[in-house]
């Protein structure tokens with residue numbers, strides 16, 4: 115019997131109920147959950163009782179007492195996973211990705227490759243690294259014999275497999291700590307749109323929101339995440355991501371003078387210039403107008419008195435110029451990564467694919483802005 119089939123037997127004995135779905139290995143996505151029959155919207159595809167969850171409440175007291183109470187729940191769950199020597203979760207552990215499966219996570223890439231990530235991904239990674247360092251420092255002090263690689267592996271499992279969760283113990287903590295692990299539900303892969311995930315005191319219920327034919331993969335949406343976020347937090351690059359976006363700070367900020375940056379700071383619009391699949395954000399419109407308009411006209415736009423119509427042509431022209439600059443950077447990165455030999459092939463290919471996505475998203479906007487200009 116395959117490990118995921120054994121997991122099902124075990125989970126069913128624990129009270130987990132699968133309704134019309136079963137795990138299967140899917141090329142490029144590890145294990146996922148496929149419909150074993152037609153599923154209608156509103157059907158509950160999976161129920162996981164609270165007693166099956168691994169949460170702050172199930173971490174053995176021997177571990178919680180040894181660690182500072184400031185440690186994140188992420189860090190605590192990872193410590194539990196890394197230190198657990200019981201057989202209780204053997205069948206669950208057996209279906210989890212191996213350390214080799216997690217090499218696509220930028221956290222374990224060589225520093226040279228990490229440095230080549232797009233800016234937004236680099237920023238996310240550096241926050242993640244800082245969080246890991248804090249957790250590891252607390253755990254390694256309490257458990258000097260624990261190896262960092264083993265802890266990092268457990269930490270990445272928690273990073274990629276937890277669900278939003280709240281119970282009386284977690285209420286006292288911040289939102290970032292509201293999490294738990296649950297068997298079988300952690301096999302759902304991510305899609306732009308997915309099933310509804312909810313929980314109450316009895317447990318979790320995953321409900322279909324759309325019809326599925328037999329053999330379709332049933333997914334959940336981990337959140338409306340950009341490609342940079344999916345890569346850093348989950349270690350994959352998704353082909354067609356409706357929620358993708360590109361940060362334009364690298365091309366916008368260098369064009370602004372010190373005074374212009376100060377003005378933008380004063381009105382709360384300095385940085386975080388985003389281009390999504392639909393359009394460029396309002397923050398970018400404000401920053402670009404500062405480069406195109408007189409200061410009075412710019413202020414009227416910021417105050418909402420001027421709709422910006424008169425300056426839109428100049429703003430779009432400047433935007434196209436900046437997008438071309440960003441696309442040229444993406445072209446360069448695709449080329450550069452193609453010649454690299456550092457890191458594992460799947461790491462390089464994830465990095466290259468992310469830059470290709472950036473290039474394509476930016477390219478679509480250049481074409482549509484140029485078409486609009488020509489009309």
Ligand SMILES: C[S@@+](CC[C@H](N)C(=O)[O-])C[C@H]1O[C@@H](n2cnc3c(N)ncnc32)[C@H](O)[C@@H]1O
Nearest residue numbers: 142143144145274275300301302303304348350
């Ligand atoms: C919660 S687990 C889902 C189950 C996982 N596939 C497994 O084999 O255990 C999350 C991980 O699944 C993979 N994953 C999820 N959605 C994906 C997708 N749309 N494309 C590729 N990989 C995906 C990523 O490796 C991610 O870190």
